[in-house]
Amino acid sequence: MLPPKxxxxxxxxxxxxxxLVWRVHExxxxxxxxxxxxxxxxxxxxxxxxxxxQCRIPWLWALGAFxxxxxxxxxxxxxxxxxxxxxxxxxxxRSNAFFxxxxxxxxxxxxxxxxxxxxxxxxxxxxxxxxxxxxxxxxWRVRMYLQYRRITAPAPLPESTLS
Numbered sequence: 001m002l003p004p005k006x007x008x009x010x011x012x013x014x015x016x017x018x019x020l021v022w023r024v025h026e027x028x029x030x031x032x033x034x035x036x037x038x039x040x041x042x043x044x045x046x047x048x049x050x051x052x053x054q055c056r057i058p059w060l061w062a063l064g065a066f067x068x069x070x071x072x073x074x075x076x077x078x079x080x081x082x083x084x085x086x087x088x089x090x091x092x093x094r095s096n097a098f099f100x101x102x103x104x105x106x107x108x109x110x111x112x113x114x115x116x117x118x119x120x121x122x123x124x125x126x127x128x129x130x131x132x133x134x135x136x137x138x139x140w141r142v143r144m145y146l147q148y149r150r151i152t153a154p155a156p157l158p159e160s161t162l163s
Contacts, residue, residue, distance in 0.1 A: 008113065008117075008122060008126070012109060012110050012113065013106070013110070015106075016102065016103065016106035019102055019106075020099060020102055030089045030090065030091065031089075031148065033149075036141055036144050036145045036148055037141065037145060039141060040134070040138045040142075043133075043137060044134070046130055046134070049126075049127055049130065050127065052123075054121065054124070055123045055124065055126070055127040057120075057124050065129070065131040066131050066132065066134065068132055069131070069132035069136035069137075070135035070136060070138065071139075073105065073132065073135075073136040074135070074136045074143075076104075076105070077140040078140055078143055080094060080095045080098040080101050081094045081095070081144070082147065083147050083148055083151055090148060090151055090152060109129065112129075113125055
């Protein structure tokens with residue numbers, strides 16, 4: 001059996017690969033409001049980990065991680081993906097840099113995880129990075145949902161037909 005730190009690294013690399021595969025598949029299918037909103041809702045169940053005392057972190061750390069994720073780490077995701085209308089469907093359009101962003105975020109995560117593992121337990125480090133990831137995903141998905149609503153909103157009628 002692998003030691004916990006090596007197992008965590010392996011899980012991070014596996015997770016990054018899974019995200020890349022998922023994003024390729026997602027880019028080929030029609031985007032719906034449900035597909036945008038379910039990932040952060042499903043991910044929010046992860047906050048149950050804080051019921052276990054060994055996962056708890058100070059509130060200020062959690063707030064800092066959330067804000068760091070929602071601002072700094074969400075920024076590349078926001079600027080490398082956008083929704084476009086193709087006929088009656090809404091599709092995800094990604095720049096070529098999107099996959100590079102995912103890979104760089106994974107590398108930053110692994111490096112930061114290694115650093116924080118020196119000061120925190122592996123469960124606290126995981127909890128801290130969960131909150132950071134949630135902030136990033138939530139901001140990205142909320143912005144995507146607002147963009148989806150703009151794209152799918154009925155076009156306003158011209159003023160000449162209103163009179």
